[in-house]
Amino acid sequence: MLVNDSLLQISQMISHSNLIVLLVVFSFPFIQGVLLVKASYYAVDYVNNYFIGRALSAPDTRNFAEFKFLHRIKTTNVKRFKWPNHDDIDCVHSSCKFYGPLNLRGHAPFEIVDIKSLEAVFKLVS
Helix, strand or coil: CCCCCHHHHHCCCCCHHHHHHHHHHHHCCCCCCCCCCCCCEEEEEECCEEEEEEECCCCCCCCEEEEEECEEECCCCCCEEECCCCCCEEEEECCCCEEEEECEECCCCEEECCHHHHHHHHHHHC
């Protein structure tokens, strides 16, 4: 059973595995059920925006995972991402909202393969 009726609108646009992750996030708002896998890419929700990052570690005993974040390139119409000149590494608590794992295309700059689904999900959770 879907927790939120608006999920029906986007369920056709989202891959099966990411829809399951989305349902887990909505079903358990206090326990973000996304299993973070080291070296996989995820979108991480920060207030009114998301950031694309690579998990450098699985969550530790305090439920923090280390991420290395890509930066958005602002000079193009297509949303592309690159590694910054200086590493942007942060520890993220597992209570944050995650979407993924994501598939990236390219060798810097990167594009998110299914960015429309990603943006639809974060529009709903924002």
